[in-house]
Each structure stands twice: as C-alpha cells, then as structure tokens.
Amino acid sequence: MNSAYFEGVTPLWVAPGRAPIPERYHAASFSLADWAGPDWPDNDASGFFPLRHYLIGACEKWQTHNWQADWDLIAARKRDAKHRQTLAKATRAFRQAIGSSSFRRAERDLGVSIATALCPSAKLEMTYEDGCSAVVSALRDFEKQSLRPDRFPVRFGPLLYDTFPTRLPKREIAVALVLADFVTGFRKDDHRAGGLHFPRPAVLSPKLPWKAIAEFATAFSDDPDASINPDNVATRVRNLRGKVARIMRYP
Structure with missing residues (x-):
C-alpha cells in the first residue's frame, strides 16, 4: 500500500529497528485503521501509530498483572466482612462474662496477661x-x-471500586475499559477527552472503535469462549464504567 506519507505502509508498519507487531495484534491493528478512516497513515491527522503503540503496551502490561492475587484478596475481604457481626457478638459476650466475675478479678487478670x-x-x-x-x-x-x-x-486489575462489587467482570472487559479510555484520550478529533492523572474515572467518547478494542483486549486469550463479541462490548464496557469509581492506566 502506497500513500503520500509512507511507501509500502500497512497498519502493521513499524519504524526501522523496531520489533514487528506480534501476530496476536494483527487483526486489531487492521480494525483500528478501518476506524481511523482513509487517512489513517497520516500520523498528524489520525494519530494511528502512537495509538496502536499505546494500546498494545497497555495490553502487554495488564497481561503480566497478577489478577488472581486481586481476586483472592477481594474474596478474603468479603469473608472478613461477613465475620464482623460474629466477632462483635463474641466480644460483647466475653466482655459481659468477665465483667461479672467477683471483684472484677477476670478483668484484672486479662489486663495483666496482655500487658505481660x-x-x-x-x-x-x-x-x-x-x-x-x-x-x-x-x-x-x-x-x-x-x-x-x-x-x-x-x-481488580485496573478497576478501583468504592464498595465491594456484586460480581467481578471478565478481565478482558476490564482491559477493554482501559483501552476505550486510552482511545478517548489520544484520538485526533473533536471527541478527544480525559486526563493524564490516574487513578481517575474512566472517560468514554462517542464512536469508539469497539471492534478493535475487543480484539486488542482478547489478544492473549486462547479460549474462543473468552473472546468479547464486538456487538456487545460497548454495552458491557459502559455498564462497567458506571460501577467503577476509578481506573488505573497501567499496573
């Protein structure tokens, strides 16, 4: 493909000396170029190449994140929350029991034991x-x-909730929310919005490249059942945005 900006350029073009685009991102890169329009090779007009670079970088970083550790900590905190009533009730009963001992001897012995x-x-x-x-x-x-x-x-990964979520999203949906915020912040049109300081609420502009976002977000998935259907990714990501207080761009 030839253009006024490059010679032999494709959506997989990289600068000389750079590593080639991994195959897992090929389909997403072409979808992103389709969204950017016929002038996608014009970096000043479309911002395609830096945007592609940022999206791939975010996917790579969140792939290395320890999602299981987040899930385990949330589960432990939920168990602890359920135990609070039991603990308070047991403490009250214990306090009343030692308070009824003769000459408050039990209270005194407990205090000495703890201090010692x-x-x-x-x-x-x-x-x-x-x-x-x-x-x-x-x-x-x-x-x-x-x-x-x-x-x-x-x-949970890039998501920060103010309260315990009823249900956690698939990690691909969590990454897709970050990618949608990325595109919003780096697109080259009137819909550009957002900020560089994180954590902060996610910002989603209209007419986002949902097909490309879905393909980037599932680039590491070997399970075909785990892939995001581009037809409903926009709905799922917008719903998630309403439940999440803030997001992190990178781990």
Missing part, C-alpha cells in the same frame, strides 16, 4: 479499678471496630 505478653518488662503504675476499666474500654472499642464496615477501595 506485649511488654514483659513493663511496670504498670495504675490502680486496680483503672486497670479493670481500661480492659472494659478496650473491649468496647474493639467491638465497635469490628462493626465498622470495610471502606477501603477494592481493586
């Missing part, structure tokens, strides 16, 4: 009553802490 275990050489200058009250106060605080919900962000 934490700092064997400690010298406690505290009255008997103050020590017992400190133990009760600590147990009450622990009970309140147990009931406090987990408000830390939840991360």
Whole structure:
C-alpha cells in the first residue's frame, strides 16, 4: 500500500529497528485503521501509530498483572466482612462474662496477661479499678471496630471500586475499559477527552472503535469462549464504567 506519507505502509508498519507487531495484534491493528478512516497513515491527522503503540503496551502490561492475587484478596475481604457481626457478638459476650466475675478479678487478670505478653518488662503504675476499666474500654472499642464496615477501595486489575462489587467482570472487559479510555484520550478529533492523572474515572467518547478494542483486549486469550463479541462490548464496557469509581492506566 502506497500513500503520500509512507511507501509500502500497512497498519502493521513499524519504524526501522523496531520489533514487528506480534501476530496476536494483527487483526486489531487492521480494525483500528478501518476506524481511523482513509487517512489513517497520516500520523498528524489520525494519530494511528502512537495509538496502536499505546494500546498494545497497555495490553502487554495488564497481561503480566497478577489478577488472581486481586481476586483472592477481594474474596478474603468479603469473608472478613461477613465475620464482623460474629466477632462483635463474641466480644460483647466475653466482655459481659468477665465483667461479672467477683471483684472484677477476670478483668484484672486479662489486663495483666496482655500487658505481660506485649511488654514483659513493663511496670504498670495504675490502680486496680483503672486497670479493670481500661480492659472494659478496650473491649468496647474493639467491638465497635469490628462493626465498622470495610471502606477501603477494592481493586481488580485496573478497576478501583468504592464498595465491594456484586460480581467481578471478565478481565478482558476490564482491559477493554482501559483501552476505550486510552482511545478517548489520544484520538485526533473533536471527541478527544480525559486526563493524564490516574487513578481517575474512566472517560468514554462517542464512536469508539469497539471492534478493535475487543480484539486488542482478547489478544492473549486462547479460549474462543473468552473472546468479547464486538456487538456487545460497548454495552458491557459502559455498564462497567458506571460501577467503577476509578481506573488505573497501567499496573
């Protein structure tokens, strides 16, 4: 293919000395060129080549991310959240039980045992009553802490949720959201939008190259059932965007 900008250029063209485009990205590169239009070889007009470079780079980086570690941590935090009520109830029962001992002896013994275990050489200058009250106060605080919900962000790959998601998306859909934000930020038309500071909410412009995004996002998938159907990728990515507070561009 010849043009006024290059000679013998195709959507797989790379500068001399650069590694060729991996075969897994060939179909996506051609689809991206189709979306960019007949002037796609004109870098100033279409931005095709840097955009292709950024999309491939993002796919490569998220391929190496430890998705299983994110999934395991989310599962552990969900189990911990379910255990909070049980822990608070057990703490309350324990506090009431030791509070009913004669002369508050159990409260005193618990306090001494904890202090000795934490700092064997400690010298406690505290009255008997103050020590017992400190133990009760600590147990009450622990009970309140147990009931406090987990408000830390939840991360799954490039996605950051403010609360626990009911269901996690396929990793390909998560990557597709990042790629759609990438195209929005680097396209060369009036629909360009977004920013360079991350994490931030994803920005999706209209008329995105959904076929190319689907092909890039599934480039590493060996399972044909895991591939994203370009006909519904736009809907799935937009739905995901509404559930995610912020995204990360790279791991």
